[in-house]
Amino acid sequence: MFGQTFASSVQTGYEKIWDLPPQMRHRLWQQVLWLAALTGQFYAESLISHIPVALRGAVRALNWTVLFWWGQWILLGRRVSLRALLPGAVLTTVGMIGLLGFSKLVFTSMVVSSAKTYGAVGTVLVVVTWMVAVGFVVFGGALLGEQSRHDSLSE
Numbered sequence: 001m002f003g004q005t006f007a008s009s010v011q012t013g014y015e016k017i018w019d020l021p022p023q024m025r026h027r028l029w030q031q032v033l034w035l036a037a038l039t040g041q042f043y044a045e046s047l048i049s050h051i052p053v054a055l056r057g058a059v060r061a062l063n064w065t066v067l068f069w070w071g072q073w074i075l076l077g078r079r080v081s082l083r084a085l086l087p088g089a090v091l092t093t094v095g096m097i098g099l100l101g102f103s104k105l106v107f108t109s110m111v112v113s114s115a116k117t118y119g120a121v122g123t124v125l126v127v128v129t130w131m132v133a134v135g136f137v138v139f140g141g142a143l144l145g146e147q148s149r150h151d152s153l154s155e
Contacts, residue, residue, distance in 0.1 A: 007031035010138070011075040017142050023077040030074050037074075041067045057097075065093040072142060088145020095137035103130065 008031055015022055044063055048056055069089035073082055107130055114122025 003035045004028070004031055007035050007075070010034070010071075013139050014072055014075050014142060017139065017146050018076060018080055020076060020079055023079070026077055030077060034071050034074050037067060037071060061093055061097065064096055065089050068092045068138075068141070084149050085145065087148045088142040090141075091144045092138055092141025095141050096134075099133055099137050 072085045110126045114126050
């Protein structure tokens with residue numbers, strides 16, 4: 001239930017970014033398909049640790065870019081071209097990689113510090129803050145990608 005609600009929220013956000021009306025007929029299968037791909041991506045992340053370090057970053061970036069690219073396309077009901085969605089996917093991936101680095105530097109120590117100071121509530125607050133940051137990156141990357149399309153059309 002939570003997974004489908006999460007996918008529905010992402011789908012609604014993408015539709016608002018691209019100024020598309022909600023597509024009611026095929027929403028559930030699109031969401032389930034996207035969730036399956038996201039789950040597969042998390043599994044692929046566990047396998048990435050077994051490849052040489054020199055290739056790890058490139059494989060991770062490629063995998064996430066493809067997921068964000070294809071994921072937008074599926075959740076938007078194939079109503080926006082793959083070409084138009086690519087900049088947003090690349091920007092989202094760059095943002096996620098940046099957030100990963102920032103998380104290792106900042107959030108890890110924040111979890112420990114907050115757990116010592118506030119207990120479990122402190123840990124939950126840090127995790128919720130991280131989730132907000134992920135949402136900001138996912139929707140921010142798509143929004144910047146959509147805006148770049150408008151900029152290129154006006155030139």
